[in-house]
Amino acid sequence: MLRLPSIAPSLFLAAGLALSIASCGPTTVSRTATPPVGQTAPALPAGSVDPNQRVIVALLVPLTAADAGAADAGNAVANAARMAAVDLSDPRMELRIFDTRGNPDSARALAQRAIGEGAKLILGPLFGANTGGVGQVAGAAGINVISFSTDSTVAGGPIFVSGFLPEAETKRIVGFAASQGLDRIAVFYPQSDYGNAALRGVEEAVVSNSARVVVASGYPRTFQGIQETADPFVGAAREAGANAVLLPDGGQGLRSAGAFVDYNGLDPARVKYLGLGQWNANSTLQEPALQGGWFPAPDPNRLDSFSRLYAARYGAQAPFIAVLGYDAVQVAGQLLADARRNRSLTPFGRAELTRVEGFQGALGPLRFEHNGLNKRALAILQVRERGFEILDPAPARLDLGS
Secondary structure (H helix, E strand, C coil): CEEEECCCCCCCCCCCCCCCCCCCCCEEECCCCCCCCCCCCCCCCCCCCCCCCCEEEEEEECCCCCCHHHHHHHHHHHHHHHHHHHHHCCCCEEEEEEECCCCHHHHHHHHHHHHHCCEEEEECCCCHHHHHHHHHHHHHHCCCEEECCCCHHHCECCEEECCCCHHHHHHHHHHHHHHCCCCEEEEEEECCHHHHHHHHHHHHHHHHHCCEEEEEEEECCCHHHHHHHHHHHHHHHHHCCCCEEECCCCHHHHHHHHHHHHHCCCCCCCCEEECCHHHCCHHHHHCHHHCCCEEEECCHHHHHHHHHHHHHHHCCCCCCCHHHHHHHHHHHHHHHHHHHHHCCCCCCCHHHHCCCCCEEECCEEEEECCCCCEEECCEEEEECCCEEEEEECCCCCCCCCC
C-alpha cells in the first residue's frame, strides 16, 4: 500500500487567489482565429456550431459573492478554468467569465446575456440553487450546461452536473466494503441534502452488492443533536449485527459523529468505519475513532499534481473544487477537437457530451450519463495517523458497467 500525505479539499482555502474579478461583466481568455480579410464564415443551419471558427464558451461563477467562502471558491474555479484554457492552447475557443455574485437571478440573467453574445456551452454555475434558472434559459436556446453542483436533483434536460456526487461515492465504498465481507451496514447520517443523498446512494448500492442496510438514523448536525441520537443508533446497530458503519459527513460533524458512535459502543476495531469524499481532509486525522476507516476519493497523486501546477501558476493552494473548472474547460476543448476531426457541427450536443469513452480530467476519467449525472474514477483510501493510504487504486478507465 502506498502512503500519502493528507489532502484537505476545503472550499475556503482560496483566499488571496490571483486574477480575481470585481465586475459582473465578462472577462475573456482566447486566442481567437478570424477569417482572412475579405472572407466571411459560411452560413450554418440553425443550432449548428462550426468548430473551425471562433466558439464562445461561458463560465458562470460567484466571483464577488457576499459569502466569502463562495467568492473564494468561485475565483478558484475561474482560475483553474483559465489554466485549462491556456493548457489547451486552442486559438478558436474563447472562454468568457461572468460573475454571478452567487445570486440565482443574476445567474439566470447572465446565462441569457452569454447566450445573446453567442455562447454555445455554459459552464457553471457553482451551486444547485442557481442551476435551475440557468438550465431553463439554456434549454430554451438549445444549449447544454455543465454545472459544478453536487446536487443530483438538478440534473437532467440540458443540465449535466460535474461535481463529485455522494451517490456515486457511496456506490464505490459500499462495493469495496462488500468485496471485503462487510455486508451489514449501519448508516449514521446528517439530516441535510448531502446526508439524504448519501442514504439514497447506499440503499441503491447494497442491492447490487449482496449487502444490506441494517439500520439508518439521521441526526441534527449539532453537537447536542449528534450526542442524543448516537446512543439509540449504536444500540440498534449492535442488535442488528452491523459489521460496518457509514458516516457520510465531514469536518467537525464527522469528528463528533465518529467520537460518539465509538463512545457508545461501536468499536472501530470490530466494526469498520466508512466514509465519503468529505473525509478527505486534515480534520479527519484528528479523530482517533476514524483511524483505519475507509473512504473513496480521486487519485491522490493526480490531485497532488494538479495542486502543484495551480500553486505554481497562482501562488496559492487550490481548494478541491477548483478542479471542476479545469475539467469543464478540458471537456469543451476535447469536444471541439473531436468535432474538427469528425467534421461535426454539434460539438456540444447531448450525444457528444454523453459519449461512451468519456473524457480525461485532471483527476482521471469522467463520463456524463444521459440522466445528467456523472461517473468518475475513485480510489479507496484508508485513514492512518499521519495521512491516507491507497487501499484500492482508482481505475484507469470507466467500464460501461462502472
